[in-house]
Amino acid sequence: MTEKDVIIIGGGAAGLAAALACRERGIKDILIIERNAYLGGILHQCIHDGFGLEKFNASLTGPEYAQRYIDLVMSKKIPYLLDSMVLDLNAKKEILVTNRQGLHHYHAKVIILAMGCRERTRGAIAIPGTRPAGIYTAGVAQELINLKNYMIGRKVVILGSGDIGMIMARRLMLEGAEVLLVAEKLPYSSGLPRNINQCLYDFDIPLLLNHTVIDIKGNGRISEVALAEIGKRGGIIKKSKRKIPCDTLLLSVGLIPENELSRQAGVILNPITGGPEVDERGQTNISGIFACGNVLQVHDIVDNVSLEAEYITEGIIDYLQGQLKKHQAIQIILSNGLRYVVPQKILTLKDTIFSFRVNQPGKKKTLLFEENNTLIHKTFFSRVNPAEMLRVKLSSEELENIKRLTVRLV
């Protein structure tokens, strides 16, 4: 059993930023464990630009954003394992890792969960039909095209208007394929408005809201999908059913935090975020196990992943120095208009950043923090969108002497 101060599971955007922040705050004994052959995670396949506007004040591509962090990790000589898979994590913070050199046992004072997320598949949304080739999740298509140099198809239908799906629509058009349409079952897109414009409208790709794929046909390779409109009550309008010949179907229907290891360790997960329930600095119910990035909550902007990883480090330092005392417990209660809030509880009085997602798009909304109908804090948003995470900071003064904090959107 090898002892470490901090072990970070996952060497993507969250893991790299967490490692650097820990080192900058004086923690020497750090290990990053990465299952891929390189650091940087999903950023390597996100070759589009628009990353780093907040962190670096520049519009970088994914690989460039990753390299900035990789270079820093290298220059600080932070140890990492590549091609190494964590098989087990338990509540005693013991880790079992496998790689070419064999099995390794580690124990750490602090574990940072930074495993990211994965995509929802056809099985998860249960589209009926045959099971031909040519059906990909958008991220897999992105990996094949941008990293592996495989072209995935020529006539493409995309189901789901998540950001990766829309970005792949543009990518496929630039690679010479034809993207016939993007279907979204909700009445609004689940991606950022800028991507609807620069990825779909720039290439005259129609975005069909309230539409979904209800059947898949094909022997060997997919040959057609059936598309239908969704009525006001959520059912399918049968008359609207039409056949779309195609050779590829991309699914961009949501992301799921990858928490198998967290579950093995006994970390309590939140059913809405799919990530661990955490306190104000990302600590889970198991003391010394922290979480950040997409494994905690799915982010839409990588800069926020890096910022979140840096933000939780303060709690890690306090924990290692034995200063993480419970001064006061604040229960956070979610009310109207919001899908979730992170953190779910506050244990130590600190300036706290809350992350939210709203239930539906809206204009001129105010986020209210209240205790027993007494206003504690409010923030105005000219526009809200479920695709965009909202972040609001409350000061420790505002949080003082509060027991139950109710949050709602009006």
Add this chain to the structure above:
Amino acid sequence: MNRKFVCIICPNSCQLKVEYEDKTIKKIIGAQCPKGEAFVKNEITNPLRVFVGSVKVTNGNFKLVSVKTPNPIPKKYLKHIGKITHSLEIAAPVAIGQTIASNLLNEKIDLVATRKVRKKNLSIKK
């Protein structure tokens, strides 16, 4: 003329209401920063986009190097440049920022690498 735009410069995706005549902007509502005005100006005269794509690498630890135009280029050239990238090839190692192609379409369009690619390690790992 009145038209709505969504600014694509940053994830804020500002929704802009623009009043303009010919190519002169009279009024912009909704821009949270000055970049919005510059964006609209380009949109009504010559829309610009950054091209991103990838180019084949030989002997690299990645099969492809991702590339971009260092500056936004006229939107109408995006597909041309996409086609051109299919015929390009570069040998590893490649550094970030390295020029992969220059003066494409005789329009001073360059492509630079956005990923570091090392030479493939041919020795067998222990």
